[in-house]
Amino acid sequence: MSEGNPLNLSCPLPRNRHNHVLMAHGGGGALMQKLLHELFFPAFKMQAGSLAHDAAVIEIGGQRIAFTTDSFVVKPLRFPGGDIGSLAVHGTVNDLAMAGAQPQWISAAYILEEGFPIDELETVTVSMAAAAKDAGVTIVTGDTKVVDQGKGDGVYINTAGIGVIAHDLVIAPHRIAEGDAVIVSGDVARHGMAIMASREGLEFESAIESDSAPLASPVQDLVESGADVHCLRDLTRGGLASAMNELAREELAIMLEEAAIPVREDVRGACEMLGFDPLYVANEGRFVAFVPAAEAEKAVEVLRGNPLCADAAIVGEVVKRETAPVLLRTSVGAARILDLLSGEQLPRIC
Amino acid sequence: MSEGNPLNLSCPLPRNRHNHVLMAHGGGGALMQKLLHELFFPAFKMQAGSLAHDAAVIEIGGQRIAFTTDSFVVKPLRFPGGDIGSLAVHGTVNDLAMAGAQPQWISAAYILEEGFPIDELETVTVSMAAAAKDAGVTIVTGDTKVVDQGKGDGVYINTAGIGVIAHDLVIAPHRIAEGDAVIVSGDVARHGMAIMASREGLEFESAIESDSAPLASPVQDLVESGADVHCLRDLTRGGLASAMNELAREELAIMLEEAAIPVREDVRGACEMLGFDPLYVANEGRFVAFVPAAEAEKAVEVLRGNPLCADAAIVGEVVKRETAPVLLRTSVGAARILDLLSGEQLPRIC
Numbered sequence A, B: 001m002s003e004g005n006p007l008n009l010s011c012p013l014p015r016n017r018h019n020h021v022l023m024a025h026g027g028g029g030a031l032m033q034k035l036l037h038e039l040f041f042p043a044f045k046m047q048a049g050s051l052a053h054d055a056a057v058i059e060i061g062g063q064r065i066a067f068t069t070d071s072f073v074v075k076p077l078r079f080p081g082g083d084i085g086s087l088a089v090h091g092t093v094n095d096l097a098m099a100g101a102q103p104q105w106i107s108a109a110y111i112l113e114e115g116f117p118i119d120e121l122e123t124v125t126v127s128m129a130a131a132a133k134d135a136g137v138t139i140v141t142g143d144t145k146v147v148d149q150g151k152g153d154g155v156y157i158n159t160a161g162i163g164v165i166a167h168d169l170v171i172a173p174h175r176i177a178e179g180d181a182v183i184v185s186g187d188v189a190r191h192g193m194a195i196m197a198s199r200e201g202l203e204f205e206s207a208i209e210s211d212s213a214p215l216a217s218p219v220q221d222l223v224e225s226g227a228d229v230h231c232l233r234d235l236t237r238g239g240l241a242s243a244m245n246e247l248a249r250e251e252l253a254i255m256l257e258e259a260a261i262p263v264r265e266d267v268r269g270a271c272e273m274l275g276f277d278p279l280y281v282a283n284e285g286r287f288v289a290f291v292p293a294a295e296a297e298k299a300v301e302v303l304r305g306n307p308l309c310a311d312a313a314i315v316g317e318v319v320k321r322e323t324a325p326v327l328l329r330t331s332v333g334a335a336r337i338l339d340l341l342s343g344e345q346l347p348r349i350c
Helices: A030-043 A084-098 A118-135 A190-200 A216-224 A239-247 A265-274 A293-304 B030-043 B084-098 B118-135 B190-200 B216-224 B239-247 B265-274 B293-304
Strands: A056-060 A063-072 A102-113 A138-147 A155-164 A180-184 A231-234 A252-257 A287-292 A313-320 A326-329 A335-337 B056-060 B063-072 B102-113 B138-147 B155-164 B180-184 B231-234 B252-257 B287-292 B313-320 B326-329 B335-337
Touching: A030 B118, A030 B138, A056 B102, A056 B138, A056 B155, A063 A084, A063 B102, A063 B138, A063 B155, A084 A102, A084 A118, A084 A155, A084 A216, A084 A231, A084 A287, A102 A118, A102 A216, A102 B056, A102 B063, A102 B155, A118 A138, A118 A155, A118 B030, A138 B030, A138 B056, A138 B063, A138 B155, A155 B056, A155 B063, A155 B102, A155 B138, A155 B155, A180 A293, A190 A265, A216 A287, A216 A293, A231 A239, A239 A252, A239 A287, A239 A326, A287 A293, A293 A313, B063 B084, B084 B102, B084 B118, B084 B155, B084 B216, B084 B231, B084 B287, B102 B118, B102 B216, B118 B138, B118 B155, B180 B293, B190 B265, B216 B287, B216 B293, B231 B239, B239 B252, B239 B287, B239 B326, B287 B293, B293 B313
Parallel strands: A102 A138, A252 A326, B102 B138, B252 B326
Antiparallel strands: A056 A063, A063 A155, A102 A155, A180 A287, A180 A313, A231 A287, A252 A313, A326 A335, B056 B063, B063 B155, B102 B155, B180 B287, B180 B313, B231 B287, B252 B313, B326 B335
């Protein structure tokens, strides 16, 4: 190991008072971006641009494939609309779909805590298998590790996935252009509020179920419709607002229309009651698509034809940046800045 | 979720008194095999045969590739000869190499415990980057999650990897045949004893360093030499004896020669002192190769030409099974059964 500054960074890693890992470092917000841009990207010599993407795109024998990984530490393990098993499949399958790939193979690696009931392991595994079948992927390899009691939390799951890009479109953040329409695939903030409700034992007037779902089929519909899809992004940790902040490039800004963003009434009520902004709440079955404005209406129509995207809507546009990277035009016409929060409002959401 | 017996197994999952996960379920021994064969394989509809392999072999556009995953929970995070970062690279790269693939891309997914020092995260990350460079692989995608203090142990790392199989050999457990020679690539039991020593603060006469190393280059040497390599297997959790037990098919047995198995004197001494059998102690830079007897001498010579395999030796042969699947001919000529232990002698070895 080399001495001194092992990354040979031009300046030492700024610490910002944080010498230890905080929950917020895993929250998809500003602190996590800091970790990525100041530690992981330089160490692994990754292009920040390539990593603004959910999956790596590599070429094997002339065929483009997407490759991605995610670990799942959601708490509780089961929640309305899913569990850690189905979530672990959806999360990885969706990262592949966002690169325009058809997900095909995934891995399943468990870190089990000593004392975890075998019954629960069986339930999670069966759920994972069912979610994989539903998403059209095969679990082809895996791993099991066990850690001492008090060094885990029942079960953590990592999935990695491989998908094949079977078309010629380049779907990537750098293709986002001024004038693009921003389309959201459905109502937002359900996953986060479902977790929150089940974690805190809250009961709302109606049950809020997670939106967790595999998104390859609507993406395929979009691609097959001939739409010139510029970029796709699923709205996980940090929600819609954080995803938009990650994607707004230097010279571009994203202007969202508050009134156009679908949020279910019960979800909005739960958010208000608990002090959450639905635009920052995590989803696990929602994405945004950037397409040229002229193709936006048709793209929405195509998406609405898929049961997972019945509420798809145009929610904003890409404009030249003047002030902040992401702005929200509220119902009274004012524009408010949607900043990157330091971390996720709800830790261990996925 | 379906009710009752969700796997539709012909008989209910036998529990053997274990209703909870034990440390031994992660140890690479009989309990882990039970979990694989009774839960994961049927749930994921995996062929047990395909999973006797370290990596899945899939085909993309006519090109065979290998895909694998491993999580690393080694304790302590740093040990003589490596750390969790280098180990996480070697483990996955080696699983790909064992399928005869040239490792190319890997992922890096961290599960961080709140409060873990950023300094240590940097050290581990730099080590991972260096190991990847040394092994000729690129880290192309990643993930970071943070769990509450007391729900992790500093850092756990998952790596998944993709390698390209650039030759026509089929290197897989089903090709092991009667008469094959069993070649081990070097002295065994160092990784486990290095971990043990650093965990317990033991000092032996000489420092025992882990053998952790990337094994793609000796495998490539072997393949390029034209040897008809039937099967390869790295000797991780459970060591040489467990690997042989996993590979001995119904009608075949593996007969090892005790005197031929290279074990360093200091390692043997440490094992004796602590009551470990070196044949069951984990390695992270050692493998066995099964080749036809007629090609064995040449294969050993080829391996010895690689600095990682200077002590390669023929240590046994594949014979028709008469009694146990794995036997050890001791120096006095008696044959003793090498059984699968229920778990690893040393938990959290990788």
